[in-house]
Amino acid sequence: MTDLAGMPSYFWLISSRLKQPVRDEVPYTAQALRQDLLRVRHAWEECQATRDRNAIYGYLSAVFDLVMWWAAEGRAVSRARWALQLHRLDVPSTVEPFAAIILYTADRQKVDKRTRSKWSRVLRYSAEYSHGESLATFIRRKGGINECAARFARCLVGHGRKEGAPRPHRTNQPWVRLRR
């Protein structure tokens, strides 16, 4: 049990001037989005500050967790777009949310387009098949980052796309819910 004696009032004081209209739900504001992105950015910095080869999972988990709750609200693509706009980055016509958040939060000198694409495939594969298992455990169990990226590519082929053929703009693949 936390003892309130001596604790700074910061922890419980909030502005009592409530902005209208007061709602039952909590709207997701630009400031909240900035805070979410800042946490992912911190996860990136932490993973860069260590030599632990597993540290990248901390960063990928932060990206994954953020996009997954966006996706649960059916807002993954629109919020990824919003994030890119906040950073005044060019918003491509088709936004893949995982790739967009990696683009926004990781150093572009260290994470090139190919790596970003690979990580995005790993995260999309995990979104489809991890079923609540921790991201690091799932990826390791499936053979690691490269293997998960390859598995995702095989899923694409397995779902009717010929190897080497361009990806269709719209698909009915399972991860399509992330496109909303």
Next chain:
Amino acid sequence: MKLHMDEPLRFWVDVAYDEIKLDHINLTRRQLIAQILRQYERRGDAMRYLDNQGKIAWKASPRFLTMLADAERDAQDELEDFP
């Protein structure tokens, strides 16, 4: 829909609710809790996530937990200095 929270966040949201409820007797508990969460989220103390059941829930952010741990340590030290 219920607002699910982890234990540390629930504790501090309840404390904040008790602090302001008398100033807003026209609002429901749900509305006040939503308003508190909104402010906590804006200042980076609370965050949403997908829980094991695939539902969106709330938890204290890592930054908030670190600040709490620091503050609790400081408060403990002060209590020991001035019993």
